[in-house]
Amino acid sequence: MVLAPDGGAKTPELLGAFGRAVESLGGRYVTAEDVGMSEADMITISGSTKYVSGLPVAAGNAGGDPGPFTAMGVYLGVRAAARRALGSDDMRGVRVAIQGVGSVGGGLARLLAKDGAVLTLADVNEARAEALASELGATTTDPRSVLTLDADIVSPNALGAVLDEATIAALRCRAVAGGANNQLATAADGARLQDRGILYAPDYVINAGGIINVALEYLGQGDRAEVEARIARIPDRLVQVWDESEASGKPHSDVADAIARRLIGRG
Structure with a gap:
């Protein structure tokens, strides 16, 4: 969780600090978008850690905004x-x-x-x-x-x-x-x-649809069609x-x- 200062501004410094905290966990935690976060925020965070998903992807690939x-x-x-x-x-x-x-x-x-x-x-x-x-x-x-x-x-x-x-x-x-x-x-x-x-x-x-999407992106397993097939099994x-x-x-x-x-x- 990133606690933004009053006004909600998420500065590059704040997101970078969060990324370094995620990196310090050595892969025990992988971050992606949730409430108030965006693909642009994930790009900034990825400058400080490799343990990040929900990054922009090419059409047809798993990943991106969950x-x-x-x-x-x-x-x-x-x-x-x-x-x-x-x-x-x-x-x-x-x-x-x-x-x-x-x-x-x-x-x-x-x-x-x-x-x-x-x-x-x-x-x-x-x-x-x-x-x-x-x-x-x-x-x-x-x-x-x-x-x-x-x-x-x-x-x-x-x-x-x-x-x-x-x-x-x-x-x-x-x-x-x-x-x-x-x-x-x-x-x-x-x-x-x-x-x-x-x-x-x-x-x-x-x-589970969002985590299915970013998990397959992070793991490099499957494409968008695979994401959608797995989501279809939620019911x-x-x-x-x-x-x-x-x-x-x-x-x-x-x-x-x-x-x-x-x-x-x-x-």
Whole structure:
């Protein structure tokens, strides 16, 4: 994380210092874009460390800005959540409340709008939310209340820890499916969602598109077609989580963690 000074200016000196800190870890950490960072920032950081991804790439190659790839995976996950929770493959008329309309949430909104979903948008940058709503024929609300709208699917795509005891009790939706990291404020909140009968798409499963993209770039494995093929499997992984949860009675979040541990040989 880079904590920019007041005003948000990321100077070359600041990014260079961050790069040197990453380099000092000897490859135990590899950095790429996230909230507030850009390909240009990655170029600057790459002057101080080789442990960086998300750099500009030639057309057809894996890599570059991970945002659109994250948005595509979240979009496919939202459609999978609609199939599971609503029994529908048709997004026309499905009410989706999107919190955060930056690179990921904005990309998700555009994809869902093409499918005819009914969108309510919210962002701390009100002008950005209003502009996108005007473009897509959506409505807007404030970032906190968007989580408690009467909607079919709530999609958190801003910052984390938005699902806690209070917000979960106030949810009026059938599913939560969004790209924000660390959506659950505590481990107990997965069980709270389950107790309310709300389908949950664990964040690191549904938002994996971006890391798939920058990981293949960094490792030099595959091209854009391979990235897209792997992203296309995100719904299958979500279905696996939901099926195992239904069979075991464990929360979706706990099942996802268990699957992850099995995949890395620590289950």
